Amino acid sequence: MSFLLECLNLVKAYQTPGGKVEALRGVSLQVKPGEFVCVTGRSGSGKTTLLNCLGTLDLPTGGSILLNGQNCDRLSEKQLLEVRRHFLGFVFQQFFLVSYLSAAENIALPLVYQGYSWRNAVEKGVKILEKVGLLSHAHQPARFLSGGEAQRVAICRAISAEPKLLLADEPTGELDTATSASVIDLLKAQRIKGIGLLIVSHDPAIVQAADRVLRLEDGSLNQDTH
Amino acid sequence: MWRLAWKGAFSLKFRAFLVILGVAAGCFSLTAMGAMAFHFHKLASRFESAVGGKIFIRERSGFFGAGAIDEQQLLQLKKEPGVSDVIPLMVARLHAHEIFVIGFPEITLGIPLEKIPSLLKDVSFLWGRYPENPEECLLGINIATQEGMHPDSFEYEGKKFRVAGVLARTNGPEDEEMILPLSSLQAVLGRHRLVSYGVVIPQNENQADTLAETLGQKYTLWQVVPPSLLSREIKKSAVLWNFLTLGTGVLSAFIGGILILVVMMMAVRERIKEIAVSSIVGASRFQIFMGFILESLFLSFWGSLIGLTAGFSAVTMANGIFAKQGIILFEPNLKLIGYAFVLSIGLSLFGGFYPAWYGASLEPAEALRR
Numbered sequence: 397m398s399f400l401l402e403c404l405n406l407v408k409a410y411q412t413p414g415g416k417v418e419a420l421r422g423v424s425l426q427v428k429p430g431e432f433v434c435v436t437g438r439s440g441s442g443k444t445t446l447l448n449c450l451g452t453l454d455l456p457t458g459g460s461i462l463l464n465g466q467n468c469d470r471l472s473e474k475q476l477l478e479v480r481r482h483f484l485g486f487v488f489q490q491f492f493l494v495s496y497l498s499a500a501e502n503i504a505l506p507l508v509y510q511g512y513s514w515r516n517a518v519e520k521g522v523k524i525l526e527k528v529g530l531l532s533h534a535h536q537p538a539r540f541l542s543g544g545e546a547q548r549v550a551i552c553r554a555i556s557a558e559p560k561l562l563l564a565d566e567p568t569g570e571l572d573t574a575t576s577a578s579v580i581d582l583l584k585a586q587r588i589k590g591i592g593l594l595i596v597s598h599d600p601a602i603v604q605a606a607d608r609v610l611r612l613e614d615g616s617l618n619q620d621t622h
Numbered sequence: 623m624w625r626l627a628w629k630g631a632f633s634l635k636f637r638a639f640l641v642i643l644g645v646a647a648g649c650f651s652l653t654a655m656g657a658m659a660f661h662f663h664k665l666a667s668r669f670e671s672a673v674g675g676k677i678f679i680r681e682r683s684g685f686f687g688a689g690a691i692d693e694q695q696l697l698q699l700k701k702e703p704g705v706s707d708v709i710p711l712m713v714a715r716l717h718a719h720e721i722f723v724i725g726f727p728e729i730t731l732g733i734p735l736e737k738i739p740s741l742l743k744d745v746s747f748l749w750g751r752y753p754e755n756p757e758e759c760l761l762g763i764n765i766a767t768q769e770g771m772h773p774d775s776f777e778y779e780g781k782k783f784r785v786a787g788v789l790a791r792t793n794g795p796e797d798e799e800m801i802l803p804l805s806s807l808q809a810v811l812g813r814h815r816l817v818s819y820g821v822v823i824p825q826n827e828n829q830a831d832t833l834a835e836t837l838g839q840k841y842t843l844w845q846v847v848p849p850s851l852l853s854r855e856i857k858k859s860a861v862l863w864n865f866l867t868l869g870t871g872v873l874s875a876f877i878g879g880i881l882i883l884v885v886m887m888m889a890v891r892e893r894i895k896e897i898a899v900s901s902i903v904g905a906s907r908f909q910i911f912m913g914f915i916l917e918s919l920f921l922s923f924w925g926s927l928i929g930l931t932a933g934f935s936a937v938t939m940a941n942g943i944f945a946k947q948g949i950i951l952f953e954p955n956l957k958l959i960g961y962a963f964v965l966s967i968g969l970s971l972f973g974g975f976y977p978a979w980y981g982a983s984l985e986p987a988e989a990l991r992r
Contacts, residue, residue: 453902453987474906481904488990492899496633497626505626509904514625553903 398465400561400592401427401450407458408445408615419445421615422459427561427592432584434606435596435617442615443596444565450594451484451563452476464560481510485554485591487564487583491546493538499549500525500534506557524552528582544575551582555591562586564595568602580605623909627916630889638921641885645925645966646932648878652962653933654952655871659864661793661953666860668794670853672744675827677834678847680819691844696820699841704833706825709737710817712807716765716778716800728765728798730778732807732817741821742789745796750787753803759783760801763791767945776800779810797950872965878925879969882918886977890914897981898989911982918974919967926966930959 408420419442427433437443448454450461452468461468463479471479493502503521508514522534528548533541541549547567554562567583568576580601583593595602603609610617632638679699681690691710699708712732733741738760739752749772753760759776766773766788775782778800789796808814822837824830827849834848890897900910937952944951 448987451902453985453990477904477906480902486902488899490895492895494896494899496629501629505900506903508623508626509900509906509909557904 399426399462400429400431400464401425401594402462403450403459404462405459406446406449406456406461408442408449408454409457419615420449420456423612423615423617424459425610425617427594429560429590429592430587432587432593432605432607433595434603434609435594435612436598436603436609437612441612443612446612447563447565447594447596451486452479481506481557483560485557485559485562487547487550487554487562487567489566489569491543491550491570493541493546493550493553495539496537498535498537499530499541499545499552502538502549503553503556505553510557521552521556524556525549528552542575543571544578547571547575547579548582551579551586555586558589559591561592561594564593564597566597566599567595568597568599573601576601623912624916627913628920630893630913631917631920634889637885641881641921642925642928644881645878645922645970646929648875648881649926649929649962649966650933650936651874652871652965653930653954653959654937655867655874656958656962657933657937657952657954659867659871660955660958661951662863662867663860664793664953666856666863668792670856672794672796673849673852673856675824675830675849677822677824677830677837677849678819678852679822679837679841679844680847682843682845691817691820693815693817696817699820699822699837702833702837702840704825704829704836705822707823709741709821709823710734710804711819711821712804712811712813712816713818714807714811716798728800729795730800730802730807732802732804735803735805738801738803742796742801745792746790748788748790750785753786753801756803756806756809757784758786758803759806760799761785761788762797762799762801763789764797764945764950765800778802781810793950793953871962875962875966875969878922878966879973882922882970882973883976885921886914886918886974887980889917890977890981893981894984894989894992897984898986901984901986901989907982911978914978914981915971915974918970918978922967922970922973926963926970929966930962933962934959 404424406420406423407418409416409418423446425433435443435446445454449456463483466479468476468479494505500518500521503524504512504514504517507517507520512520522531525531525534530545530548533545533549538546538549551567562583564583568579571579576599583595584605586593595606597603679691679696683690693710696710697708699705714730716728716730735753735756742752748763748766750760761769761773761776769776771788773785775784783802783806791797804817808816824833831848831850834846838846897910934954937954941950941952941954
């Protein structure tokens with residue numbers, strides 16, 4: 397079976413005033429379609445750096461990343477943009493919804509950047525919200541959504557362009573237990589469509605729900621607990 | 623894309639309002655000052671064409687008073703070679719109390735009765751005809767306006783003159799004149815055989831400067847002003863005035879552009895995470911750049927529209943109000959509005975360019991960390 401994501405010996409080093417810091421030291425991992433992989437680790441272990449590199453938001457210092465079999469090293473900025481548009485979806489701890497847009501308009505954003513008309517994109521956003529039971533909030537400005545609602549809208553935004561791989565950084569980090577459960581359910585539901593999930597989290601509920609859990613310590617993936 | 627930019631531009635309503643207000647104030651000033659510059663440019667052009675090719679003779683010690691040159695002496699100039707005609711003129715303040723005015727002062731101009739048609743040949747009538755006897759006068763439009771446009775008579779220095787006609791607007795000195803037969807003005811002011819200055823019409827306009835130089839050397843008690851000097855002085859004043867008025871207007875519009883720059887820069891810095899997310903969900907650098915450019919264009923468009931409309935209305939209203947006092951300060955025209963609009967939009971592009979470029983050049987991961 398081909399991997400959605402495959403990274404080999406990933407290295408990321410930063411130059412700081414105090415010298416060179418290696419955030420990632422030879423990380424290798426794979427994610428298959430429909431697989432739910434959780435990366436856990438202490439604060440400062442390099443989880444977010446790993447996610448940024450895998451999401452093509454940051455350039456690794458060494459190693460290689462293959463997304464859907466394509467080596468990201470060899471892609472131009474324009475091609476990387478196409479990968480982000482059509483292959484990847486992102487979910488963040490702080491949701492990062494655009495406060496002055498409605499829930500449906502936030503979901504429409506990736507589609508608008510792909511060239512959809514505003515009206516069609518928003519209509520699609522409304523349909524996605526209907527599927528996740530948030531239709532009543534479709535035209536509500538994002539700033540008025542509760543934490544759980546905002547995160548579910550953020551997930552809807554991430555999946556609106558029908559990506560193959562969803563990357564999430566502490567998606568339940570700012571939510572209470574009950575709300576976290578609904579967010580985790582929504583994330584897990586994406587697996588049915590063949591979407592692979594790579595989630596960086598401390599949340600035991602996510603760890604519990606994942607097919608595989610990888611522990612990142614000091615920039616190295618040194619165990620697989622599932 | 624434009625819908626998104628529209629929402630972004632007005633996401634903070636009070637700030638958007640302030641930017642629009644700032645741009646509108648700049649455009650208002652640009653319109654008002656531009657209309658003033660246009661008016662003075664027109665005045666200067668009209669004045670230049672009215673005096674073009676003519677030599678002016680005035681008494682060295684006089685500035686604007688009446689009765690400084692002997693009329694008979696002045697008429698002797700007719701015998702000089704190259705001189706076609708000499709027209710003695712008397713000028714007096716229409717209102718003796720007026721000390722300082724903007725533009726042309728209101729004056730009473732005395733012209734020999736038989737010379738009035740030739741001297742005013744380029745000026746049309748709003749109504750009426752040339753004076754036919756010493757009891758009749760002509761009124762410039764700004765003076766006639768103050769008198770209800772169709773006065774039967776006009777009183778000057780305690781004497782009533784029948785109004786023979788009102789001159790159509792020239793945007794020149796004629797608009798502010800009461801024109802009397804010279805003998806009548808001399809009689810009213812008690813300055814018989816004296817005139818304020820003389821106009822020498824040369825036989826050949828192209829040699830007017832040479833003729834003026836010859837006359838100047840011969841008649842040393844008088845100041846002989848050649849047409850080229852007069853034209854240069856008029857142009858100098860017009861350039862200075864245009865520089866002041868247009869400069870003020872453009873400066874105001876420029877401040878509007880700076881306001882856009884500052885506000886858009888603040889918007890970019892405040893919305894840095896939004897930019898990062900846009901980039902992450904698939905916005906290209908060009909799309910982010912264009913988003914902010916469109917935002918600044920929307921704000922500037924509304925500011926310009928409001929400022930230009932208000933400016934145009936205000937100068938038109940001001941002209942209407944001040945015309946009753948015989949003052950016209952502005953020349954509102956659509957060409958000026960077009961220039962001002964283009965300038966304003968250009969300045970908003972200038973103001974929005976750097977913030978838009980800054981936003982578009984942000985690296986998403988770096989922007990998320992901030």
